Amino acid sequence: MANNILEMRKISKSFPGVKALSDVELHVQEGEIHAICGENGAGKSTLMKVLSGVYPYGHYEGEIHYDGSEAKFHSINDSEHAGVVIIHQELALVPHLTVAENIFLGNERRAKTGLIDWNRANHEALDLMEQVGLHENPVTPVGQLGVGKQQLIEIAKALSKDVRLLILDEPTAALNDSDSAHLLGLLRRLKERGITSIMISHKLNEIESIADRTTIIRDGKTIETIDMSEPESTQDRIIRGMVGRDLEHRYPERIDHTIGEELLRVEDWTVEHPTQPGRIVVDGASFNVRAGEVVGIAGLMGAGRTELAMSLFGRTYGRNATGKVFKHGEEIHTRSVSEAIHNGIAYATEDRKRYGLNLIEDVRRNISAAALFKLSKRGLVDGNEELKVAEEYRGSMNIKTPSVLQYAGNLSGGNQQKVVLSKWMYTDADVMILDEPTRGIDVGAKFEIYTIVNKLAAEGKGVVIISSELPELLGTCDRIYTLAFGRITGVMDVKEATPEALMTLMTQERDNTPGEDAGAEENDR
Amino acid sequence: MTGIANVRELLTRNLRQSGIFIAFVAIVALFTILTDGTLLSPTNLTNIVLQYSYILVLAIGMVIVIIGGHIDLSVGSVAALAGAVSAVIVIKGGAPWWVGVLAGIGVGLAAGAWQGFWVAFVGIPAFITTLAGMLLFRGLTFRTLDNISLSPFPSEYAQIATGFQNGLLGGPGYDVFTLVVFAIAVVAYVISQIRARRAAIAYKQTVGATPLFIVKLVAVAAVVMWFAWQLANYRGLPNVLIILAVLIIVYTVITTRTVFGRHVYAIGGNLTAATLSGVKVKWVNFGIMLNMGLLAGVAGVIFSSRTNGAQPAAGNLFELDAIAASFIGGAAVTGGVGRVGGAIVGGLIMAVMSNGMQLMGVEQSIQQVVKGLVLLLAVAFDVYNKRRAGAR
Structure with missing residues (x-):
């Protein structure tokens, strides 16, 4: 039996009117990768804030035992000093500072004069970057790197603080598959070096592949901690624990519906990058949506999914958009958002907090x-x-x-998404483009969103779902287009589609121009 | 479901808004005691209205600018230029008084359109655009006036800001006309409130308890009629008060009931979300700055009328009073939040404080220190409120 590096005992934390945590137990063994699962609002983030000293000692009940003695962290500085480093979902990097400057931010390498010794800092940064597998120049501004690389910089930053217990909050939520795989590989290497990790994640397949043990939290209480090496520790088992019920069907039954006339047809849609003229982001895309149909657009990060949708929706992305849009067989223009809305097109953005809602306004006015x-x-x-x-x-x-x-800002992610959908339904749109409609929302709320999508289709509307989760597309769509490097590479009926077949199309590179700089588009928006 | 909100719920839900009224009452009470009641005397109340009207006019425009997420540092210079152009046309050129008024307002609109162009269509931050405007329009004011003051205006022009409507209905020692006008206003207010409440109930909204509603109406009516009585006992109804009342009503409707107003809140609250909801952001921004120019022009006319002339240095630091009024009145530093009524109360707080300290003979230097601290505390309160809300 390995030593417990961390024991959080009977942790309770209340906010006015809400008990966020009650008697939560979290025991983490030294050198393991420990996953924490739970629906949104279950209390995972609150628990991590208690651990890292964001909620200082005395503002919660219960005891934290770290490395054999009771820990009383009064601030993040205290916990970092003890080797507990938290990496939040929203990365805390300054885009205009360099990699090295970010790594040593707040922890600057000083020479005897008291001034910063940049040679030493850059040199040490290079060493840390090597450890996390990041091959960049340490004087590159962080803003020029992709999200995946930024995540690695955060980890390098943690290593510079002599981390012993690394906490990652949804580390792969914004990453594409290859970046995710790289990150998970890095966590395994850190584990070999004896660094313990706690990982909050919604991605159950990742948890299944990487975690040694998983603690499930529901409604502010610990449900159980399961050993992932046991054969019955499957994704379904975790889901059962998270939602407290069997979720045999993660996707609702399709309401019986007929697919009707063509609603929207896009022909040869091409868009250039907004700041790099001549760089084609969406290349000759053509697709259509029929009444009562749910159409998926599958693509990896950087494939141009959001760019396609936003350029169609009132030219809100890119420049020099060309191509034709037909509605009910007649050509329409969508040169401004209001023109798009009046033509019955709606677009629900992927990041509802930043782009979709006015959080300081009430639900009604949103x-x-x-x-x-x-x-x-x-x-x-x-x-x-x-x-x-x-x-x-x-x-x-x-x-x-x-x-x-x-205020919309006070709602949970799932309910915020319902507000966004309500907003677009109220425009009487008959074509609804939903960009990552279930990102960052819990399993129960996802089911509700899928049900709404079904209902919209049954009402005869056309729904386009952009998603990076293939199971989601396979579970909700009638047809799935695949997008790779700005081009539509195929379309499959859902009955014939398999994840493997879709993935093949999603990674299909253009024949004449190999080595396209994949993954860059998404990052510099 | 029709619900009844209790007093506490109403207060806490709108702490930012109700806090300002409580602060206002407290400050009035404080200075009434400190000045042995002089603050509330008929003469002094009339003075406050005359002396601070143009700041309140600017505050109306400024709060809209701030809700939209901008700032305007140029309003003092624009007001000065409006007054200067008007003075040159009327005093030097001999044009009728109303031509001067229109010219002043026209100058304001032109300045607003100029700044709106840079802010909305070129994308220069309003802080920079209006900082440049502050210098630009001040310089133009100096040119227009050749560095000398112009006075006096014809008496009709001066009447705008210094005249009164009185004696139309006679009255023994007090002005009946003033009382009648205010009584009509109070009745209209009560009727509109009752109608709004009925509509709210018909739409199954939460409304305040009936006794509370009646108490509120009676209290508002009593305060307003007492204020009318004080004015009636001096010289009657000031013209600027009529202008101000019209502006407050019009702009309250614009901010709360019109699509334009809603769009201002939307772009201040979340610019991208507003863009993606079909708000024509550029035109809304242009409208915000144009409107600020218009009101700066109005304020310039009122100020030149009150001082009965135009001075090269007129309107100096007006922008700071207007900005302070908006923030004290509950506007958020980051945009998206604020009210015309709040800005007016904020402006009145500044006015009562300045006036009260003047009556007490407090030195100018101390007055500035106090006003600076009040502004700081008001914004600190806003920031604290937000942090408390964000901590959950």
């Missing part, structure tokens, strides 16, 4: 935001009608909020 023209006469908004509309969507979309006057 729902009406894209369709004020329906609520106004001669420029005056009918506030009462607006409230009625919001209440209707709160009911029909099952948005869990005490009131539609609640």
Whole structure:
């Protein structure tokens, strides 16, 4: 039996009106990779904030035993000093500073004069970068590197602080598959060096492949800690623990529906990069959506998925967009967002907090935001009608909020996504483009979103789902287009599609120009 | 579901908004005591209205600028230029008084359009655009006036800011007309409140308890009528108060009920989300700056009328008073939050403090220190509130 490097005993933490954690137990053995699973709002992040001193000693109940003695962290500095380093989902890097500057930020390498010794810093940075497998110049500004590489810089930064217990909050959420694989490999190497890792993740297949043990948290309580080496420790077992019920069907049954006439057809759509003229990001894409159909667009990061959608939606991405768009067989233009909206096209963005919602505005006004023209006469908004509309969507979309006057920022991820969907449904769009509609939301809420998608299709709308999760596309779509390096490389009926076949198409490079700089588009947006 | 919100819920939900009213009442009470009641005398109340009206006009425009996520440092210079052009046309050129008024407002609009162009269509941050404008329009003011003051305006022009509507209905020692106008306003207010409440109930919204609603109406009516009584006992209804009341009503409707107003809040709250919701961000930004120019022009006309002339240094530091009024009135530093009513109360807080300290004979230097600290504390309160909300 290995030593426990960390024992969090009977941890409770309350906020006004909410008990976020109650008697949570987390025991982590030295040198293991320990995963923490739970639905959003289960209390995982709160627990990690308790551990890392964001909530200082005295602001929670229970004991933390670290490395054999009780730890009383009063701040992040305390916990880092003890070798506990947390890497948040939103990376804490300064884009305009160099790799080395970021690695030693707050921990600068000083010469005897008190000034920073940059030669030493850059040299040590190079060594740390080698350890995490990052081959870049240490004086490159971080903003020029992709998310995957930035994640590695965060880990290098942790190593520079002599980390013993590394906490990663959703480390692969924003990474593509190869970057994820690299990161997981790195965690294994760190484990060999004796560094213990705690990893919060929603990606169950990753947990299954990398974690030694998994602790499941639900509603602020520890459900169980399972040993992943046992044969019955499967993804379904984890899901069962997370949601407290068997989720035989992760995707709702399709409502019986017929696929009708063609709603939207895009022909030969080509878009250039906004700041690098001549660089083609979307190359001659053609696709169509029919009434009552759910169409998937599968592509790896950097394939141009979001770029395709945003350039179609009022030219909100890129420049020199060319190609034709047809609605009900007639050519339309979508030169501005409002033109797109009035042509019945809706686009729900992938990052709802940053691009989709006004978090300091209430649910009601977020729902009406894209369709004020329906609520106004001669420029005056009918506030009462607006409230009625919001209440209707709160009911029909099952948005869990005490009131539609609640700020959108106070809602959970799943409910925020329902607000975004309500907003677009209220525009009366008949083609809804949903970009990563279930990213960062928990299993239960995902099911609800899929149900809404089904309902939209059953109502005769055309739905386009952009997703990086193949099971999701296979579970919800009728047809799936694959996008690789800006080109549509294929389309498959869901009945014939397999993950392997799709992945092959998603990685198909252009014949004449091999070695395209993949993965760069997504990063410099 | 129709619900009844209790007092506490109403207060806590709008702490940012209700806090400002409580602070206002406290400051009025404090200075009433410190000045032995002089603050609330008929003469002094009338003075406060006359003396700070142009700041309140600027604050209305400024709060909209701030909600949109911008700032405008040039309003003092624009107001000065508006007054200067008006003075040159009327005093030097002999044009009728109303031509001067239109010219002043036109100058404001032109300045607003100029700055709106740079902010909205070229994408220069408003801070820089209006910092440049502050110098630019001040320089143009000096050129227009040849570095000398111009005065006096014809009496009709001066009446805009210094005149009163009174004696129309006579009255023994007090002005009945003023009281009648205010009484009509109060009745209109009560009717509109009752209508809004009925509509709210019809749409099954949460409303305040009935007794509380009545208490609120009675309290507002009593304060307003008392204020009218004080004015009636001096010289009656100031013209600027009428202008101000119209502007407050119009801009409250614009910010709360129009699509344009909603779009201002949307771009201040989340620019990208607003863009992707079909808001024509450039035109909204242009409108915000154009409107600020318009109100700066109005403020310039009122100020030149009040001082009965145009001075090269007129309007100096007006922008800071207007910005302070907006922030004290609950606007958020990062945009997306704020109210016209709040900015007016914020401006009145600044006005009562300045006036109260003047009555007490406090030195100018100390006055500035106090005003600076009040602004700092108001924004600190906003930041603290946000942190408390964010900690959950």
